[in-house]
Amino acid sequence: MSQPMEHKEKPFPELKRDHIIPFSWGVRRGSINLYESFTLEGVKYSLYDTVCLRHNGQAGIGKLIRILEIDNHEKKVEVVWFFKPREIASFLGDVEPLKQELFLACGEGKGLSNVNPLEAIIGKCDMVCSSKDQRNPQPTEKELESADFLFYRTFDVGSRKVLENFPSSIAGIKVDHFFNKRSSDTLGDGSECKEPLKAESPKCDIRLGAPGCTSSTSSRQIKSSIRDRPHARDNIKRSVQFLPASPSDIGPAKKRKLLPFSGNRSDDALFNPPTTASGEEKHVKLSCIENTDLSARKSSYLETREFTGKGPVNKKHVGTGISHKFSEVRNRTDDALPNPPTTASGEEKHVKLSCIENTDLSARKSSYSEISEFTGKEPVNEQHVGTVISQKFSEVRNRTDDALPNPPTTASGEDKNVKPSFRKNTDLSTRKSSYSKTSEFTGKGPVNKQQVSMSISSKFSEVTRRPGMDASKWLKLEVWAAERLNEANDKGTLLVLENLEPSFAASEVEDIVWHVFKENVKAKMVQSTAFSSLRSGQALVIFKTKEAADNVMFELLNGCLVLGDGRPIVGRRKIIRKVGVAERFAGHLSIDRGRSYKQREEMRNAVSTSHFSQDNTIEFEMAIQWRELEEKTRIWWAALQEQQGKEIEPLMKQMKIQSPE
Amino acid sequence: MGTSSEEEEYNAFLEKVKRTIYVDNLAPQVTESVMRTAFNQFGYVKSVQFIPVYLEPKNAPRAALVEMDNPKQAAGIIDEMGKYPFMILGMPRPVRSSAARLEMFEDRPRKPGRKIICRWLDPKEPEFEVAKKLKAAVRRHAAEASTVLEEQRAEEEKLANQQKDVLTAHHNKYELLQALFEDGSAQRLGRHYEMALADA
Numbered sequence: 001m002s003q004p005m006e007h008k009e010k011p012f013p014e015l016k017r018d019h020i021i022p023f024s025w026g027v028r029r030g031s032i033n034l035y036e037s038f039t040l041e042g043v044k045y046s047l048y049d050t051v052c053l054r055h056n057g058q059a060g061i062g063k064l065i066r067i068l069e070i071d072n073h074e075k076k077v078e079v080v081w082f083f084k085p086r087e088i089a090s091f092l093g094d095v096e097p098l099k100q101e102l103f104l105a106c107g108e109g110k111g112l113s114n115v116n117p118l119e120a121i122i123g124k125c126d127m128v129c130s131s132k133d134q135r136n137p138q139p140t141e142k143e144l145e146s147a148d149f150l151f152y153r154t155f156d157v158g159s160r161k162v163l164e165n166f167p168s169s170i171a172g173i174k175v176d177h178f179f180n181k182r183s184s185d186t187l188g189d190g191s192e193c194k195e196p197l198k199a200e201s202p203k204c205d206i207r208l209g210a211p212g213c214t215s216s217t218s219s220r221q222i223k224s225s226i227r228d229r230p231h232a233r234d235n236i237k238r239s240v241q242f243l244p245a246s247p248s249d250i251g252p253a254k255k256r257k258l259l260p261f262s263g264n265r266s267d268d269a270l271f272n273p274p275t276t277a278s279g280e281e282k283h284v285k286l287s288c289i290e291n292t293d294l295s296a297r298k299s300s301y302l303e304t305r306e307f308t309g310k311g312p313v314n315k316k317h318v319g320t321g322i323s324h325k326f327s328e329v330r331n332r333t334d335d336a337l338p339n340p341p342t343t344a345s346g347e348e349k350h351v352k353l354s355c356i357e358n359t360d361l362s363a364r365k366s367s368y369s370e371i372s373e374f375t376g377k378e379p380v381n382e383q384h385v386g387t388v389i390s391q392k393f394s395e396v397r398n399r400t401d402d403a404l405p406n407p408p409t410t411a412s413g414e415d416k417n418v419k420p421s422f423r424k425n426t427d428l429s430t431r432k433s434s435y436s437k438t439s440e441f442t443g444k445g446p447v448n449k450q451q452v453s454m455s456i457s458s459k460f461s462e463v464t465r466r467p468g469m470d471a472s473k474w475l476k477l478e479v480w481a482a483e484r485l486n487e488a489n490d491k492g493t494l495l496v497l498e499n500l501e502p503s504f505a506a507s508e509v510e511d512i513v514w515h516v517f518k519e520n521v522k523a524k525m526v527q528s529t530a531f532s533s534l535r536s537g538q539a540l541v542i543f544k545t546k547e548a549a550d551n552v553m554f555e556l557l558n559g560c561l562v563l564g565d566g567r568p569i570v571g572r573r574k575i576i577r578k579v580g581v582a583e584r585f586a587g588h589l590s591i592d593r594g595r596s597y598k599q600r601e602e603m604r605n606a607v608s609t610s611h612f613s614q615d616n617t618i619e620f621e622m623a624i625q626w627r628e629l630e631e632k633t634r635i636w637w638a639a640l641q642e643q644q645g646k647e648i649e650p651l652m653k654q655m656k657i658q659s660p661e
Numbered sequence: 662m663g664t665s666s667e668e669e670e671y672n673a674f675l676e677k678v679k680r681t682i683y684v685d686n687l688a689p690q691v692t693e694s695v696m697r698t699a700f701n702q703f704g705y706v707k708s709v710q711f712i713p714v715y716l717e718p719k720n721a722p723r724a725a726l727v728e729m730d731n732p733k734q735a736a737g738i739i740d741e742m743g744k745y746p747f748m749i750l751g752m753p754r755p756v757r758s759s760a761a762r763l764e765m766f767e768d769r770p771r772k773p774g775r776k777i778i779c780r781w782l783d784p785k786e787p788e789f790e791v792a793k794k795l796k797a798a799v800r801r802h803a804a805e806a807s808t809v810l811e812e813q814r815a816e817e818e819k820l821a822n823q824q825k826d827v828l829t830a831h832h833n834k835y836e837l838l839q840a841l842f843e844d845g846s847a848q849r850l851g852r853h854y855e856m857a858l859a860d861a
Contacts, residue, residue, distance in 0.1 A: 090744050463777040485715060499799045502764040505771045512777060527712045528764040529724050530685055530757075531810055536799055537764065540715070560782040560792035568792040569779075570799045585688040585720050586814070586821040587754025589828050610699035612745040613752065618831065622753035622824050623746030629820055630686075630757055633813045640809055644802045651798065654791045 035067040038075075043124060048177040050127035050149075053079065053120040061102060061125050061149065065113065065173050075118035080171050080178070081105045082127070083155050091160045095153075102127075102149045104178060106163070106170045107156035113171045125149060129179050133166055136179040143180075463508075463515040485540070489573075492546035495553060498570040501563065502528060502537035509539045512569075516561060519548050531637060535648060536570075566655025587626065667773040674763070674770050679732040680707075681761040682739060685724035691750050699749050700727050703741070704734035712765060721814065726761055735760070753824065 037046035045051060049064050062079025069075050082104055085097035097103075105112045128139045128147035144150065154163045154170075166175050488494040500509060509523040526538040543549040555561075556571035563569065613620045684696075696709045707728040714721055729735045739758050741747075746755035763769055782789045841847045851858040 093740075461778060461780060463779060498803065499796070503769070503772060505769050508771055508775075508777060512779060516779060516781075525764070525767070525769070526715065527767055528762065529712060529714075530683070530759065531806065531813075532764070533802065533806060536802070559784075560789055560796070561779055562782055562788075562792055564776075564778040566788075566792075568782075568796050568799075570796050572800070572803075585690070585722065585751075586817045587686070587722075587824075588688055588751030589753065589821070589825055590751075609695050610702070610747065610749040612741075612747050613755070615745075618828070619748075619753045620746065622827075623748070623755045625820060625824065626686075626754045627746065629816060633809075633816070636809055636813065640805060644798075644805070647798050647802075648795065651791055651795050655788055655795075 031071060033069045035069070038067060038118070040118070040121060045121070045124065048181070050082070050125040051077075051079065052122045052125045053077075053116055054122060055114065055116060055120065059122060061127070062113075063104075063127075063178060065171060065177075066115075067118070076115050077118050077121065078113055078115045080113045080173070081111065082149070082151060083111075088155055088160075088162075091155070092162065095162045098150070100147070100149050101153075102151045103153055103155040103162060104151050104166075104170070105157055106154040106167050107158035109157040111157045127151065131166065131179070133179070135166070135176055137182045139180055461515075463511050488542050492573075493543045493549050494573070495541045495543065495549050496526075496572045497523075497539045497541055497556075498536050498572060499567050500525075500537040500539055500569065501565075501567070502532075502534065504537055504539070506539065509541065513541060513552070517548075517552050517555070519543055519552065533644070534641065535645065562655065566652055589622075667771070670770050671773050674766075677728060678761055678763045678766065680730065680735045681726050681728045681766075682735050682758050683724065683761040683765055684727055684756050684758045685722060686754060686757045687723045687725060687749060688751050689720055689723055691723065691725075695750055696725060696727060699747075700729070700738065703729075703738045705730040710767065712767075722817075726765060754821070 037044060039045070045064060045067075047064055047067060050061060051064055052059055052061050054060075060079075061082045061084075063082070064077055065080055066078035067076075068078070082102035084102060085092065088103060126146065126148040128143050128150045129136050129152060130139060130144060130150045131152040132138075139147075152164075154166060155161070156163055166178070169175055170178060485494060497509065497513075504525060506523045506525050509525065510521055513519050513521045513523065521541050521543050523539050523541045526532075526540060528534075528537075532538075543552070553571050553573065556569060560568045613623050682700075687696075693709045693711075697706045700706045700709075707730060709728070710726045712724040712726065714723065729738065739760060742756070742758045746753075747758075748754075749756050782792055847858060
């Protein structure tokens with residue numbers, strides 16, 4: 001140590017002594033420059049911005065913690081990752097991620113952060129931290145709503161656990177930078193932003209394997225200039241422009257495609273659109289890329305789900321994408337990609353790409369898949385989806401309703417048809433029903449009569465238990481076997497009651513029918529499955545006679561029988577689909593047909609017939625494809641449920657709620 | 662209403678719901694004994710009940726409720742099956758599992774103490790029109806749901822066919838290779854190019 005440091009390479013500053021140490025640099029070997037911001041395709045990125053970038057062929061979201069340029073103008077960014085719930089699914093345990101939630105990486109270990117080529121950046125992400133942490137400037141409602149993603153928990157890459165609290169620093173960066181930006185943060189508190197830069201420089205050197213690089217402020221040559229950018233999405237006014245030498249490398253977008261990073265040709269097409277100056281444009285591209293990336297099959301649909309239709313601006317694009325879809329989709333193929341017709345805006349691009357995606361994905365795809373993929377979390381977006389759903393369904397509805405057998409009277413086909421002539425009919429029907437009821441049941445004692453009259457006089461009455469009549473006396477036990485149901489359906493004695501409280505027991509439905517119609521019936525709740533409505537419970541009800549069923553059907557159609565919470569009961573004659581259309585169960589394969597039959601027989605008798613699949617098999621790969629499809633359909637159903645809820649709830653609010661005393 | 666025995670029964674039922682797994686995407690050939698064997702690997706299966714499908718053709722994927730010994734076992738299985746694809750009686754389509762809900766059970770008891778009230782709306786009431794709209798919406802929603810289901814089944818069919826093609830192609834390749842070894846062509850070629858071939 002006493003020797004003066006005159007070595008030619010790797011000088012090492014010695015700080016322990018307090019007197020001046022003789023020191024000089026050796027041969028300069030490469031250099032690293034750190035920056036606080038840069039502008040790429042018209043969008044300004046600053047340190048601690050959240051960006052979406054491509055990493056290993058997938059899109060990832062991360063926080064910029066370092067922006068650097070090494071020697072030969074190689075531009076790099078280092079990001080701390082945000083994990084998508086799916087990426088850490090196996091460590092989530094009972095943690096239920098929110099819809100737009102991501103998890104900030106923390107701790108020490110693999111997956112915390114990465115150095116990526118700057119060109120890997122796809123666009124900016126609107127990320128809000130909703131943590132109640134004191135250090136976190138609380139977001140406004142509006143910010144929360146418009147954000148692409150939010151986070152309030154971290155994922156420790158070391159212990160692989162989701163944590164609710166934030167450590168004091170992540171990857172050597174003060175945690176404050178990961179929280180929402182303070183509005184006071186905007187102008188020239190250079191000290192704060194310079195500090196991490198200084199502190200981190202040596203670390204960079206190590207990572208990038210460039211020894212002897214400069215770490216002094218003078219060699220960083222940061223030139224600060226504050227520019228006013230009206231279109232910048234956030235309020236950062238801190239801006240450092242590129243070194244005089246570098247802008248030529250970065251400026252034009254076309255340059256990017258020459259870089260080795262942008263992999264496939266669809267990317268080339270993508271990066272060609274005229275450079276536009278707004279951050280929103282980025283979003284469009286972002287979703288485009290995701291859409292075209294389908295060749296990387298595995299997580300593709302997932303990505304689309306996560307990256308489309310979230311930005312407020314995207315809404316428009318999504319809308320256009322959907323409406324243009326069918327007209328454009330037909331003739332488009334991948335070949336169209338490298339030579340896209342010259343169009344003026346990125347928006348058009350998006351339309352096309354979503355078209356291509358459609359052709360790729362499936363020939364038969366209806367607007368549903370489209371909906372699910374584009375169903376963002378934006379309320380307005382939902383509306384769009386809604387329109388499409390309802391448009392799509394207007395046909396369906398007509399078809400289905402037509403298919404229903406005609407109820408006994410002409411006046412009561414579709415609800416719509418009923419309306420005009422309704423006033424006239426109601427009187428008649430009420431009169432008729434009251435008549436039939438009273439006449440049928442006069443013999444049954446004063447209590448019954450009272451109930452009947454009460455229910456007719458539009459007051460709530462409590463459903464009492466049916467007197468001890470046992471329906472099994474006239475119905476055999478196995479009425480619910482499919483053949484029996486078909487029989488009952490053919491005879492017309494079967495009705496489906498809908499919009500019941502899903503948790504009703506069959507006997508409760510029997511009671512209701514008895515109470516209201518004085519019909520002794522056998523009911524069965526339709527057991528719900530993963531695809532059932534959570535709102536409307538269904539029950540199969542078998543009447544003694546067709547006339548009784550007709551009568552109930554008629555009254556339910558014309559009148560409105562409501563339960564205490566305001567839900568009207570719907571009656572329907574549903575044709576139970578005939579069996580025998582059966583081809584085979586979709587999804588089980590066997591190779592040798594001759595052998596397979598025998599095998600299957602054996603398998604059925606054999607004991608060991610189930611297994612987890614190993615991840616190095618083709619079986620596993622195909623199983624994952626099924627999982628993808630499951631996930632996709634799950635999103636369809638969720639979107640449908642949500643949309644339907646939005647249609648029902650406002651109506652339900654108009655209904656008076658009467659709770660039983 | 663709501664005698665203590667009723668409450669007991671209902672609570673017992675709720676407990677049962679908690680330890681039950683809902684499993685779907687099952688092949689129609691799956692029987693109760695197959696299910697028992699499959700799930701006994703993870704714990705003790707108390708009962709298996711298939712959910713009848715009234716509104717779909719018989720070849721459609723079926724669903725079942727598997728009651729395990731305790732909620733912990735059930736949760737463990739759901740977790741495990743979420744991580745790795747689990748096959749029952751055929752591949753490569755995995756079965757899917759989730760926690761059961763009480764509406765999935767056939768033999769659910771009445772909720773003790775629940776009073777049901779109902780009334781006919783008077784056509785003169787403003788609510789009447791609202792109820793009409795609600796009824797229309799319910800009908801429409803049911804139709805929507807069945808269309809989505811139809812679409813889903815179509816997608817499933819498509820994927821199955823696609824996979825079948827892939828598998829057949831692979832199979833043919835293997836057969837071709839095997840044939841080459843069997844008729845000695847491979848060995849002949851090996852000798853010709855002076856390459857050592859492993860015994861096939």
